[in-house]
Amino acid sequence: MRFLLRTLLFFSALSWSTFASASSKTDEEGFNVSEYIMHHIQDAHEWHLWGEGHDATSIYLPIILIDNGVKVFSSSHFYHGKEVHLNNEHCFMGTGPAEGYALVHEKIYALEGGQLNIHDGHVTNAMPWDLSVTKNVLSLFIGVGILLLVLMSTARYYRKNGAVSPKGIAKFIEPLILFVRDEVAIPNIHGGKHVKYLGFLTTVFFFILVNNLLGMIPVFPGGANLTGNITITMFLAVCTLLITVFSGNKNYWKHIFATPGVPWLLLPIMIPIEIVGIFTKPFALMIRLFANITAGHIIVLALISIIFINKSEAWGALSVPMALFISVLEILVAFLQAYLFSMLSALFIGAAVEEDHH
Numbered sequence: 001m002r003f004l005l006r007t008l009l010f011f012s013a014l015s016w017s018t019f020a021s022a023s024s025k026t027d028e029e030g031f032n033v034s035e036y037i038m039h040h041i042q043d044a045h046e047w048h049l050w051g052e053g054h055d056a057t058s059i060y061l062p063i064i065l066i067d068n069g070v071k072v073f074s075s076s077h078f079y080h081g082k083e084v085h086l087n088n089e090h091c092f093m094g095t096g097p098a099e100g101y102a103l104v105h106e107k108i109y110a111l112e113g114g115q116l117n118i119h120d121g122h123v124t125n126a127m128p129w130d131l132s133v134t135k136n137v138l139s140l141f142i143g144v145g146i147l148l149l150v151l152m153s154t155a156r157y158y159r160k161n162g163a164v165s166p167k168g169i170a171k172f173i174e175p176l177i178l179f180v181r182d183e184v185a186i187p188n189i190h191g192g193k194h195v196k197y198l199g200f201l202t203t204v205f206f207f208i209l210v211n212n213l214l215g216m217i218p219v220f221p222g223g224a225n226l227t228g229n230i231t232i233t234m235f236l237a238v239c240t241l242l243i244t245v246f247s248g249n250k251n252y253w254k255h256i257f258a259t260p261g262v263p264w265l266l267l268p269i270m271i272p273i274e275i276v277g278i279f280t281k282p283f284a285l286m287i288r289l290f291a292n293i294t295a296g297h298i299i300v301l302a303l304i305s306i307i308f309i310n311k312s313e314a315w316g317a318l319s320v321p322m323a324l325f326i327s328v329l330e331i332l333v334a335f336l337q338a339y340l341f342s343m344l345s346a347l348f349i350g351a352a353v354e355e356d357h358h
Helices: 003-022 035-041 135-161 168-189 194-216 231-249 248-258 263-310 313-353
Strands: 046-050 057-060 062-065 070-074 080-085 091-092 101-104 107-110
Touching: 046 135, 046 168, 046 248, 062 107, 070 263, 135 168, 135 194, 168 194, 168 313, 194 231, 194 263, 248 263, 248 313, 263 313
Parallel strands: none
Antiparallel strands: 046 057, 062 070, 080 091, 091 101, 101 107
């Protein structure tokens, strides 16, 4: 317990230090809460470590553009380029290999005659195909690397020692794998069919859990909002959707296109409802994970920002303990969201492979 408290206090202090760089802004410019919160939860072409502006220390990630050929260069050519403000649009004009492009709110635009055109508050320049390695992409690689390292180490331990009492990292991994099997897969996918889908459910559970926990660490290699990115949650939900649809048996499709007990006159109404239901279930999975993880980050950042809104360190006596409390809840949420996603996926798959008992 003491170790946990020390760890959480350490993370809170690091989160505070991240916002402390904001205090260097001039009084005229002020502290923009929404700007700083969005800066920390959105994707980026750099991994900010510490500092502010041109003096910041960051890991600059590779930019890969497809625009009349493939162009590869470092994102430092944007962040250390010319910083300009156009109609409240904060952007960086590229230098060197990035000349001819501008970075506006982490979106890359091609300049037209060296100009960035803004109409009704929106940039109208063309956008090249952006295949860059962003902060979330790098976080994805890190999370997958950790996942492979941990699970392969556990598998190697059992290959070497057989069915013995677990030691080392296996002590933590085996109970989680058994939990997914006994509490997620078996209760929802009956008839021994859970074995076929256990690999997917286990992978989804550990992927979400590892990246949820990484997102709570405010320093590299943590701090990215990967599972709070809707494209990631959408991909996971689509995987569940495809497995459910392609695993559906005759009984599953019968309940959709010829629902038992429903008069045939009502089928034209019921069939569209059932078809929509196929897509709304994974859609709910996508939104639930995205909203819960993003909301947790926003709450912690908003609480810490109270110090700088009021321009007084004394407010830290209130905001830091509150942020620490939310951080404790976020640890629970990290496990809970991994469980809910895998459990609901198992529930949908189980309904698709359920045999007719009538």
